[in-house]
Amino acid sequence: GAGVSQSPSNKVTEKGKDVELRCDPISGHTALYWYRQSLGQGLEFLIYFQGNSAPDKSGLPSDRFSAERTGGSVSTLTIQRTQQEDSAVYLCASSLGGQGFWNYGYTFGSGTRLTVV
Amino acid sequence: LAKTTQPISMDSYEGQEVNITCSHNNIATNDYITWYQQFPSQGPRFIIQGYKTKVTNEVASLFIPADRKSSTLSLPRVSLSDTAVYYCLVGLNTGGFKTIFGAGTRLFVKA
Numbered sequence: 471g472a473g474v475s476q477s478p479s480n481k482v483t484e485k486g487k488d489v490e491l492r493c494d495p496i497s498g499h500t501a502l503y504w505y506r507q508s509l510g511q512g513l514e515f516l517i518y519f520q521g522n523s524a525p526d527k528s529g530l531p532s533d534r535f536s537a538e539r540t541g542g543s544v545s546t547l548t549i550q551r552t553q554q555e556d557s558a559v560y561l562c563a564s565s566l567g568g569q570g571f572w573n574y575g576y577t578f579g580s581g582t583r584l585t586v587v
Numbered sequence: 588l589a590k591t592t593q594p595i596s597m598d599s600y601e602g603q604e605v606n607i608t609c610s611h612n613n614i615a616t617n618d619y620i621t622w623y624q625q626f627p628s629q630g631p632r633f634i635i636q637g638y639k640t641k642v643t644n645e646v647a648s649l650f651i652p653a654d655r656k657s658s659t660l661s662l663p664r665v666s667l668s669d670t671a672v673y674y675c676l677v678g679l680n681t682g683g684f685k686t687i688f689g690a691g692t693r694l695f696v697k698a
Binding site for chain 2: 474510511512513561563576577578579580581583
């Protein structure tokens, strides 16, 4: 697609429920990133996928958070047993990756606003 | 991972040039410097990226001194629509930006 697409744009869930957030990266982008942004705060790195390599999960805040990327394209971020502190905007980004493409930077989606009540 | 420090907020008037400086004392040899712009309810948008000296595109200029321990984003003749949060990131091109973006600099442009 023309840009990074995320769905849903807004999600309200009850505490303790599981949620799945979806990210469709730009076609051809091998690298995909998930970030979290709490109200008025900067972006917090969560997880990074690069091609077929094992993902870098070093930013995931707890084992309730997981993510997968199927076929090197679409990614799903899953939060199990949601807590109120999980409320934030979850942003996905993709990039061409690899040497020589740094001029293009990273393209972000519009995010999913998650509210845990 | 290089930590960055930026002013929390800045005010300006339409038509003025705005310079936002970012400090990154622990920048590594392979790190690039990238600036993003974020409007409310939107994801950050890439503005400019550089490694050293000066980089200019149709939106902004990026000045990086020889020691690379700081960088300055320059926005020429800002307009009301430039009101946004500006983030400075330092990291590896291919390694992904694991650095916490931080709160960025909130630029408010007045008429």
